[in-house]
Amino acid sequence: MTTSTTREPRERILSPAYAATTIAMFGLIAFVAFEAMAVATVMPTVARDLDGLNLYALAFAAPLASGVVGMVAAGMWSDRTGPVVPLLASMALFSAGLLVCGLAPSMEVLLVGRVLQGLGGGALTVGLYVLVGLCFPATLRPAVFASFAAAWVLPSLFGPGLAALVADAWSWRWVFLGTVALVVVALVLLAPALRGLEPHTDGVDTPSVRLWWAALGAVAVLVLELLGSADGLTALGAVVALVAVWVSLGRLLPPGSRVLRRGLPSVIATRGLLSATFFCAEAYIVYVLQDHWHLTPGRAGIALTCVGIVWASASQVQSRLGERVSHTRAMVVGTCIVLAGLVLLAASVLAHDAGHDPSAVLPAAAYVLAGAGMGFAYPRTGVAMLEVSTDRDRGFNSSALSVADSLGAALALSVAGAAFAAAERQDADPFATVFVLAALGGALGVLAASRTRAAAAPPA
Missing domain, CATH: 1.20.1250.20 (MFS general substrate transporter like domains)
Structure with missing residues (x-):
């Protein structure tokens, strides 16, 4: 037989x-x-x-x-x-x-x-x-x-x-x-x-006050961007705007996201910190390559193209690994790679300031390395979020992930702009200041990623 x-x-x-x-x-x-x-x-x-x-x-x-x-x-x-x-x-x-x-x-x-x-x-x-x-x-x-x-x-x-x-x-x-x-x-x-989708039979009504908090957070980010580089009394407006963004995030994200509570709150925080640190570096990489290494806009822009390719490739790698690599491990590995790239980027600028004259390939490669980390960690934040969501909160959690993404990047860019202007007034290298700040945010991102696994349930 x-x-x-x-x-x-x-x-x-x-x-x-x-x-x-x-x-x-x-x-x-x-x-x-x-x-x-x-x-x-x-x-x-x-x-x-x-x-x-x-x-x-x-x-x-x-x-x-x-x-x-x-x-x-x-x-x-x-x-x-x-x-x-x-x-x-x-x-x-x-x-x-x-x-x-x-x-x-x-x-x-x-x-x-x-x-x-x-x-x-x-x-x-x-x-x-x-x-x-x-x-x-x-x-x-x-x-x-x-x-x-x-x-x-x-x-x-x-x-x-x-x-x-x-x-x-x-x-x-x-x-x-x-x-x-x-x-x-x-x-x-x-x-x-x-x-093929049926309407929710057990849908929930979220208080409309969240829309007002969203509007407040959005306006506050714009005010921070406009006033962040000012000095004197005008700078107080930027401080008020920063506080408003922080308070708004508390109303728009799951409880505990701002303090890296284990589980979903840290997943949301990881997404926000990834966007904040990487896109802060992205905004200044072409600028610094032109200013410090005197590259043409076309040659400096090659780094952006390379990052796109590497990001997509790393995303495919993590998707093929699937369940063989847990969400937490994927996010930790990815955030560590992002941190390594940002540290190397800041170090290359500082080395240039010290007169060591490193090749322009070094900061560009550091930025591309950070892009590989984004490709590995960034998609897993969405997967991890959906895994713990139900019909009753899938919309809220998806919204929170996108809000952390958008406001995180916008807030980081506003703070970076203020730091850039302040460094220029103090005759310091503004690019080094921005990249060091991004690296510090990257370290916080590694911490958040390490806390994305939900806490174990207490014994019965």
Whole structure:
């Protein structure tokens, strides 16, 4: 008697049951990322054409502020009814913002469009996180979040060049208007997955006061950015704004996130600290390569491209490891690599100041190393968050993760800007100051990652 066994094929995110949903979510993330990269490329032209150079910085700050409100609103809405309606509303808001920007007759109208884009983009991210928790089994979630990382990377490779080409061949307006059609295509692919979701029967109502705290936190970050580099009495306004952000975070994140309580609070804190430290370094890496090592913008920008590739590669590695590496271990390893990169980056600047004249390859390689750590740790924060979430709090937790991400990066950039200006006034190297601060934040990130495993339950 002979027996034969057949092994069922392993499910993948591009298996027939998940392919359309995966492609649609990948596309939506990529379109949001492309829009961010493209706008950075064409905004100088936009501001000149619309006679709004005085509002240039606000065009970038406005979607950052409104995005936090969108994240919180989408989280509350998803916990109450499920993610379908919030996702559709976020896509409509994002598309409406694109249309307003593409048709804007003035810079003031364009700012209205940017606010709508921020609301829609922030809500869209939260809605997709909730959708991952509902549509994909736990074994596939690391791969889904790795695909999200790749969706952010691809636009960094071709987005700026494509945006410049479109602006030169037709008009900068088509950079906004052309993206609307892509969002519609993604909606068509996502529709089958959305039709299969049932409304929550045990949804919860989150107090609407969270929206007010989100608005306060967003405005406070902008005030901190505007006043952080001031001195004298004006600087007191920056201190008040910093306190307001800290208090707002206490209302927008799970209890204990600010003090690194074990379990989910430390997962949220790890995500915020990863974003804060890495994107603080990203904002100044090209600047320091031009200022200290006299590289051209094109050569200095190669570091950004390399980071995109390394980040995506590390994300794929951690997804393939799957359950062989626990979430906590993945986050600890990733944050340690980020810390090593930031320390090496700060050391290379300090060595340059000391006259040792290291090669420009050293700070660029240090930044790329930090990007590898981000690729390894960053996706696991989303997976770990969903693993401990239920229908009653999945929206809140997804919102908290996105808020920590956004406000963490924004707060770090504001503090870094203030530290940069203060160092210049003291005739110190402002770049070294910023990178040392980022390294200190990286050390705190390692501590937070080590506390992401939930505390053991007491014996019965």
